[in-house]
Amino acid sequence: MISIRQLRYFVEIVEARGYTRASERLFIAQSALSRQIKELEADLDVVLLKRDAKAFELTQAGQDFYARSRRILLDLDRAVAQARTIGKGEHGALRLLHSSSVPLTAPLGPTLNDVLKDFPGISLEISQTPSEYQAREIVEGSADIGLARLPILRANPDLESTVLYRERLVAAVPAGHRLAQRAEVEIAELRDEFFVTVPHRDRGGLSYLVAERCIAHGFYPRVARATSRKNSLLSLVNAGFGIAVVPQSMASISLSAGVSFPALTDADFHSEVALLRRRDAPVMVQQFVETFMSRLQQTGLGG
Secondary structure (H helix, E strand, C coil): CHHHHHHHHHHHHHHHHCCCHHHHHCCHHHHHHHHHHHHHHHEEEEEECCECCCCEEHHHHHHHHHHHHHHHHHHHHHHHHHHHHHCCCEEEEEEEEEECCCCCCHHHHHHHHHHHHHCCCCCEEEEECCCCHHHHHHHCCCEEEEEEEEECCCCCEEEEEEEEEEEEEEEEEECCCCCCEEEEEECCHHCCCEEEECCCCCCCHEEEEEEEHHHHHCCEEEEEECCCCCCCCCCCHHCCCCCEEEEHHHCCCCCCCCCEEEEEEECCEEEEEEEEEEEEHHHHHHHHHHHHHHHHHCCCCCC
């Protein structure tokens, strides 16, 4: 019968790249460690490790078994931690911030809801906050988790940022615009257009990224007479004040029949969404974040 101990020993050997260092980390004799792995291989009836005096190598079966064993152990650790949390009656509210350019559409919103089922003692307080401000609030401790549109201009050693996915950008143009009936456009075709959103000198995020990419293509976005910081951006496009470049997810939630969203064909017009939290975040926050990222990865979100 395969034991959890054997799985832990096997994973430790692989990650330590050998029996000697693994035995030191595990505080057990190398001979006992070797015996456990031989018993594991006997139970599986397959060779996991090729080893001699000079070489250490995983077999193909060993590589697959390592990946699966590591996931099993991570899931077990999370289950144990969650059981202890529930058993102690631990509960609380996590404050989650998201940029207006990161709408909580599928799969973000449904995944958050799904994760909450695993944390019955936790509730979420959700607010819209610009990406740059999210970083500040999380570092200062007034928020726990951020869903931000990169880039964030001010680096902070206390902030941990993990890219969740990459998203294509599209143009947003009024229904009567010359490009409204096009499925695709190049950014060069927007050179003479007025943009209803422009970068703020103190903020990163989507507007900063779009301006940076336009500069790389030889022009700076012309500023429309009316501009917006996202919340009413598509309303300004609909009213004919100008155009915008937005993530595909914003196009998918638009309720306005007066805006068209031709795709941008330029390869560098994509945007990254990152999850932010403090490096020294409480265990409850770290567990929630790890579970959320794992579940989100299972959805296949990307592009």
